[in-house]
Amino acid sequence: MTTKLEKNAAGRLVPSEVNGCEAVPFQGVGGHQPDGRRAAPTIASCLDYPVDGDKRASSLREAFERVGLADGMVVSSHHHLRNGDAVANMAFDTAAEMGVNDLMWFPSASFPVHANQLGHLDSGVIHHIEGSMNGPLGAYCSAGKMRGLGVLRSHGGRWQAIQDGEVHIDVAVIAAPAADPFGNANGLSGPAACGLLGFALADSVYAEKVVVVTDNLVPFPCLPWQIQGNNVDVVVEVDSIGDPTKIVSGTTKVTQSPDRRRIAELAARFCASSGIMRQGFSFQAGAGGTTLAFAIYLAELMRAEGVTARFARGGSTQHMVEMLEGGLVEYILDGQTFDLDGVRSMRTDSRHQDTSPFTSYNFHGKGNFASMVDVAVLGATEVDLQFNGNVVTHSDGRLLHGIGGWQNCLAARCTMLLVPSFRDRIPVIVDEVTTLCGPGELIDVVVTERGIAVNPRRQDLLDAAADSDLPIRPIEELKAELDRLCGVPAKPPLSDQPVAVVKWIDGTVLDTVWRVD
Amino acid sequence: MTQGEISESSAGPKGDSVRSDLHVAFQPGEEALDIGVTSKVDYLYGEAIEAAARRVAEAFGVTSGQLTVTDAGALEWVILARCETCLRRAGFDGAEVLPEPAPGADAPRRRERLRRSRLYIPGNQPKLMVSGGLYGADGIILDLEDSVPLAEKDAARILVRNALIALDWGGAERMVRINQDASGEEDLAAIAAHNPHTVLLPKIEGVAHVQRAAAVLADHAGEDAAFLMPILESPAGIHHAFEIAAADQSVVALTLGLEDLSAELGAPRTEDAWESFLARQTTVYAARAAAVQPIASVYPAIDDEVGLTGYVRRERDLGFDGVGCIHPRQISVVHREMTPSADDVERAVRVVHAAREAEARGLGVVAVGSKLVDPPVVKQAIRTVSLAVAGGVLAEDWDSEG
Numbered sequence: 066m067t068t069k070l071e072k073n074a075a076g077r078l079v080p081s082e083v084n085g086c087e088a089v090p091f092q093g094v095g096g097h098q099p100d101g102r103r104a105a106p107t108i109a110s111c112l113d114y115p116v117d118g119d120k121r122a123s124s125l126r127e128a129f130e131r132v133g134l135a136d137g138m139v140v141s142s143h144h145h146l147r148n149g150d151a152v153a154n155m156a157f158d159t160a161a162e163m164g165v166n167d168l169m170w171f172p173s174a175s176f177p178v179h180a181n182q183l184g185h186l187d188s189g190v191i192h193h194i195e196g197s198m199n200g201p202l203g204a205y206c207s208a209g210k211m212r213g214l215g216v217l218r219s220h221g222g223r224w225q226a227i228q229d230g231e232v233h234i235d236v237a238v239i240a241a242p243a244a245d246p247f248g249n250a251n252g253l254s255g256p257a258a259c260g261l262l263g264f265a266l267a268d269s270v271y272a273e274k275v276v277v278v279t280d281n282l283v284p285f286p287c288l289p290w291q292i293q294g295n296n297v298d299v300v301v302e303v304d305s306i307g308d309p310t311k312i313v314s315g316t317t318k319v320t321q322s323p324d325r326r327r328i329a330e331l332a333a334r335f336c337a338s339s340g341i342m343r344q345g346f347s348f349q350a351g352a353g354g355t356t357l358a359f360a361i362y363l364a365e366l367m368r369a370e371g372v373t374a375r376f377a378r379g380g381s382t383q384h385m386v387e388m389l390e391g392g393l394v395e396y397i398l399d400g401q402t403f404d405l406d407g408v409r410s411m412r413t414d415s416r417h418q419d420t421s422p423f424t425s426y427n428f429h430g431k432g433n434f435a436s437m438v439d440v441a442v443l444g445a446t447e448v449d450l451q452f453n454g455n456v457v458t459h460s461d462g463r464l465l466h467g468i469g470g471w472q473n474c475l476a477a478r479c480t481m482l483l484v485p486s487f488r489d490r491i492p493v494i495v496d497e498v499t500t501l502c503g504p505g506e507l508i509d510v511v512v513t514e515r516g517i518a519v520n521p522r523r524q525d526l527l528d529a530a531a532d533s534d535l536p537i538r539p540i541e542e543l544k545a546e547l548d549r550l551c552g553v554p555a556k557p558p559l560s561d562q563p564v565a566v567v568k569w570i571d572g573t574v575l576d577t578v579w580r581v582d
Numbered sequence: 583m584t585q586g587e588i589s590e591s592s593a594g595p596k597g598d599s600v601r602s603d604l605h606v607a608f609q610p611g612e613e614a615l616d617i618g619v620t621s622k623v624d625y626l627y628g629e630a631i632e633a634a635a636r637r638v639a640e641a642f643g644v645t646s647g648q649l650t651v652t653d654a655g656a657l658e659w660v661i662l663a664r665c666e667t668c669l670r671r672a673g674f675d676g677a678e679v680l681p682e683p684a685p686g687a688d689a690p691r692r693r694e695r696l697r698r699s700r701l702y703i704p705g706n707q708p709k710l711m712v713s714g715g716l717y718g719a720d721g722i723i724l725d726l727e728d729s730v731p732l733a734e735k736d737a738a739r740i741l742v743r744n745a746l747i748a749l750d751w752g753g754a755e756r757m758v759r760i761n762q763d764a765s766g767e768e769d770l771a772a773i774a775a776h777n778p779h780t781v782l783l784p785k786i787e788g789v790a791h792v793q794r795a796a797a798v799l800a801d802h803a804g805e806d807a808a809f810l811m812p813i814l815e816s817p818a819g820i821h822h823a824f825e826i827a828a829a830d831q832s833v834v835a836l837t838l839g840l841e842d843l844s845a846e847l848g849a850p851r852t853e854d855a856w857e858s859f860l861a862r863q864t865t866v867y868a869a870r871a872a873a874v875q876p877i878a879s880v881y882p883a884i885d886d887e888v889g890l891t892g893y894v895r896r897e898r899d900l901g902f903d904g905v906g907c908i909h910p911r912q913i914s915v916v917h918r919e920m921t922p923s924a925d926d927v928e929r930a931v932r933v934v935h936a937a938r939e940a941e942a943r944g945l946g947v948v949a950v951g952s953k954l955v956d957p958p959v960v961k962q963a964i965r966t967v968s969l970a971v972a973g974g975v976l977a978e979d980w981d982s983e984g
Contacts, residue, residue: 323910324713461625489602489655490623514716552658554626
């Protein structure tokens, strides 16, 4: 396969064509204006749907036959059931039984449980994947075994791609913890309760055909209808849509690592010292060990200073719910629910609002919530001296993670990367990131256990925190310390064969992931 | 170089759960030396790992056999230490192979300093050492004694030696707890020349123990010999507390170990700690009488912040200057509780100002307002002020305008 490559505005070599479609190279932050109209599915008619509202099919196979699943189609699935999801695997197992081939799988994210799809990639049922790939799927793609290019998009970028017509979904398969025969669905109850179904919302609106799969069928109406039955073609009842123990956890654990706790504490103190943490502010919350610890330290400082937040955005956990119920946070705008307390709170507390990538992240809309957040704390695999961030590949170039909401959250008024300075001798602060996922001009602060580096573009933050006793150091100095401690790393050679591309939030191509042998 | 009988050997932990460490194995053989490296970081550091192993092999005159390195992201000073241990265990002899010194490895030791907190780090776990200097403890103790199994004492000695050289401990006092008797003397031989500030001597029961350690240190490091902190861990030790504290001018602090003491007493540790009241009080008296710092034992429950807070307050109020920490989380609690209250600080600042003024004016008597202040009160006030500065409740330049 010969691919034409060109250099984009970030200086990265990217393919000018991705899976047969022309691709726009990254034009710089804010450099690309879309035109045209949003995509839309074919107009449907009530003539084609039962007047009694009962859209049930007896099996997923029957559902697929009814919606006309055929070779070469795009099939989507979603990750609200996380590593407990059974539906994405079930969908492709069924397609294989039907003898359908060359499908494009378009998940909102994949998890280790989806290693099942490797067989379908090998046998030809799946042609390629556009969505996050990690673990065995990441290794498969990194090794150059996939027939098409992987396309990595942020949660907001996935909405943008669907809405702009870059990806036209033929069949969306939506796992629903609760649904009625008409197709109204939510994630709030049932054995697989997961909170919200926001990741599937775009698919329900824009896909040609929509199949809802549930193990908790309730009589019409299923309220609230996070997914509206008016967008749904078929409803299938199955024994189980997933393993509840792997969907949400009973309790979310805070990291015990002294280094990570130190990073979290430094980040929270930076927010307090620099004036970010003030009455009525807002923050992005997460469920990762370090970001969760950040929220706990932040809550302590908020209590000490008598400050409350107007809203917290992002993932909800027991801890966030405690902040809501204790009056430290007025509203939770929840993008993903991580534990049982989060699910319970969303079900019972009107201040705990479910959101979708449309409200929170979509860049091709009339604004979104991400840019209204005062501070977002995120992780990264690498950050370089220009503050560019990498979140998808390991330092050897191998695919490791999806982008998730990471790129979208960079729009916050202050973006902080909370990272260890090195992991098992592998420096996290590097000369140049292996894969560019976030331009340095959007990354304001890097917090490591060895000190805090503030982007020189943010002189305002440097001034605001100047009087604190925090270990604020130039990023070059942190890098020099790592070079001494870890030794200067060799530069691993990358091949010249693209295996995947990283899209920016506006649909342009930001960087290329190369084959690794 | 003449070598004795050479046998197969190994060093370092093995298995999937190992991180930031490595396993090294040596197999004697006739063929020219072969160094095999497998590492999860080989694409970045494969050549550097092999070069480090080769450096040690050359220092030990190893020209044949197979040296196999299985690395899990260890730093270079750890690789050097594990390779050295492996080859010494095989029967080779050679000069120490030392890592590059860190900035701060030559930080001078100070007799008088804050010793509010000291963090214990096991001497055979390099992963825990790397960040040891970041948590702000007044002292870091690399432990060769109870946290290291008998069969790993040789390995820990070399690791601790390299850690003293290669790691930046910030402003912390560089401390090492050695073993007893002959094993302890081997410990001293390994570390004495690498700027340990203070050596902790376990299970001390009499003057001779202290003097012997001081003599061995002086043999190795002359005038640069480290200070000593004897640990009383038995009824006999408590009984001789003052003589031990005053045994040698290199003693800077006296501490006690309540776990061992409780075992010997047959009185398990309780929350109220009445079983050790006399021991703790005696330690404070003996230390003060000998003009060294009394330092309290560790608090064993890592997750119990409330318990730790009460413990620090109690020991502080008995007269102790500091307590031991077994987890970085304990440090900030200790510092918080060792920091004087705002009222105390204000009073102390007034006393110190008055004392300086009196001295400047050649007055023998210090007065605050209309009240005369005795010299011990001035001394206590100076201590309160330094604790306040260290605890961050008083600016470092608190006396700049006065």
